[in-house]
Amino acid sequence: GTRQSGLPPGPPTLPLLGNLHVFPKTRAYLKFTEWAKVYGELYSLKAGPANVVILSSPRMVRECIDVKGAATASRPLLHVSELVSNNLEFSLIQYGPTWRSMRRAAHDILSQQACMRHLPIQHAEASQLTFDFLESPELFYTHIYRYTASVIVSVVYGIHCPRYHDSLVDELRQITREFQQLITPGGTPPIDIVPILKHLPERVAPWKARCRHLRARQLKLLLSLLDTCENRRKTDKRNGCFMEYILDNQDRYNLDREQTAAFGGSVIEAGIDTTAMFLQFFVACMIAYPEVQARARKDIDDVIGLNRTPQQDDIENLPYLRALINEIHRFCPIAPMGIPHASTADERIGDYMIPKGTTIVINIWGLYRNEEYFEDPDVFNPERYLQSPYGMKPGVNLTGLRSDYMFGGGRRICPGMHLAFNSITLNTMNLLWAFEFNTAKDPNTGRPIPVDPHHVTDNLLLSPEPFQCNIVPRSDKKAEMIRNQFANAKATFDLFCA
Numbered sequence: 001g002t003r004q005s006g007l008p009p010g011p012p013t014l015p016l017l018g019n020l021h022v023f024p025k026t027r028a029y030l031k032f033t034e035w036a037k038v039y040g041e042l043y044s045l046k047a048g049p050a051n052v053v054i055l056s057s058p059r060m061v062r063e064c065i066d067v068k069g070a071a072t073a074s075r076p077l078l079h080v081s082e083l084v085s086n087n088l089e090f091s092l093i094q095y096g097p098t099w100r101s102m103r104r105a106a107h108d109i110l111s112q113q114a115c116m117r118h119l120p121i122q123h124a125e126a127s128q129l130t131f132d133f134l135e136s137p138e139l140f141y142t143h144i145y146r147y148t149a150s151v152i153v154s155v156v157y158g159i160h161c162p163r164y165h166d167s168l169v170d171e172l173r174q175i176t177r178e179f180q181q182l183i184t185p186g187g188t189p190p191i192d193i194v195p196i197l198k199h200l201p202e203r204v205a206p207w208k209a210r211c212r213h214l215r216a217r218q219l220k221l222l223l224s225l226l227d228t229c230e231n232r233r234k235t236d237k238r239n240g241c242f243m244e245y246i247l248d249n250q251d252r253y254n255l256d257r258e259q260t261a262a263f264g265g266s267v268i269e270a271g272i273d274t275t276a277m278f279l280q281f282f283v284a285c286m287i288a289y290p291e292v293q294a295r296a297r298k299d300i301d302d303v304i305g306l307n308r309t310p311q312q313d314d315i316e317n318l319p320y321l322r323a324l325i326n327e328i329h330r331f332c333p334i335a336p337m338g339i340p341h342a343s344t345a346d347e348r349i350g351d352y353m354i355p356k357g358t359t360i361v362i363n364i365w366g367l368y369r370n371e372e373y374f375e376d377p378d379v380f381n382p383e384r385y386l387q388s389p390y391g392m393k394p395g396v397n398l399t400g401l402r403s404d405y406m407f408g409g410g411r412r413i414c415p416g417m418h419l420a421f422n423s424i425t426l427n428t429m430n431l432l433w434a435f436e437f438n439t440a441k442d443p444n445t446g447r448p449i450p451v452d453p454h455h456v457t458d459n460l461l462l463s464p465e466p467f468q469c470n471i472v473p474r475s476d477k478k479a480e481m482i483r484n485q486f487a488n489a490k491a492t493f494d495l496f497c498a
């Protein structure tokens, strides 16, 4: 539990425990950010004998993660992931040949260029999302989830999911929630810190049975999705989805059947919630900041006008909307602590030594609230991204910095960022073009019900707690155009059936 000399400073430790006694049980990013104000942009914690380092500035992410990427691209071992996915969960797997094969495969479907191929289905799905908002606006929260699930399941498995309560979407949602609960700190006893707990028999360790059931359920679903693609390959109904491509090019990836199934599952699990949460935050921010909504909508009206619907490349002409998207990412980062990295070699950072095997946390929340880089970081202000490309204060040396810390960094940077960007831009344009977002009224008092984007769920990933709002189409003409666009999308959906 003692902090070795050479490690960055941090809160005082206790014998054996290190800092475990003060480790936050919920909303750890808030405590990590508080500690950053005391101990600096690079500090360390002791989780028993294990070393944890917290990075809370763009400069530190550059030095530890982007520049030293070769030595900081692994992940800490997570026993739950070993039990549930045979340690094949792509986003949690350690650096090595299997990760490299998966990463190559992810690049082949998700690079900026590859994402151009997914635009037709994203466009069709976005037209369904706008239509769903029109028909049942009170269910906007779940419509968003259906949209992101269907886009990713279409891209990976070639299957369109037309409803939120589709059996496939239900099963995916339940499996993902169960896994997230198990890996959230407190979801199991501290097995990774006290490894002897791994050897407890199942009758006194109920989490083991949960992991076993989840593994069986997940494997069944993922193998059956793979079967669907294999069967489709044998017919003339191929739709060019990614799993068809992987199966056609197995030599390129060298992944066996279980690894291929796990890879597909990891991509959809990583992609559904994150993009959905962003769009839910977008709606919350539009209601909380009506003047921002009005300005973004005016720009859309100026560029797109009233006689056509938005297209993906319109975003090039909408600098304020791009700034708004960046500000939502900054203000409400979905993964406030990213996914922890682990070092595979001793690395010197300034005066400090980060030993091999250290867990490295990118404190995305704290980074975006670092006053040395961001003016009034607690104020929601999209304009900051119009004044500087990274939204940072005048005078900050921008060399080597970037605007996309919400997607992590180094070799593990989110491979889904381009698909997410296309989904986000297409839908924010559509929704602002089509609707006004207003506060809901309390039916008894008639008073507006305020929405606070920081009223969030308490999980590893942040989403706004479900909230009420009033979504109204901007005109009958637009409602008609939304219906027509959705009807025209049918031809695209027809290609994406099981």
Ligand code: HEM
Pocket (backbone or CB within 6 Å): 090, 091, 092, 103, 106, 110, 152, 266, 267, 268, 270, 271, 272, 274, 275, 278, 334, 335, 338, 339, 340, 341, 362, 406, 407, 408, 409, 410, 411, 412, 413, 414, 415, 416, 417, 419, 420
């Ligand atoms: C707003 C949307 C999203 C956000 C904010 C987000 C954020 C992140 C972050 C912070 C990481 C960890 C990076 C690191 O370790 O440094 C990550 C990893 C990952 N993301 Fe995303 N993500 C989003 C959307 C997506 C989408 C749409 C997909 C899939 C289509 C996806 C797939 C993945 C995968 C597979 C990893 C693990 C990569 C690896 O470990 O090598 N993400 N994401």
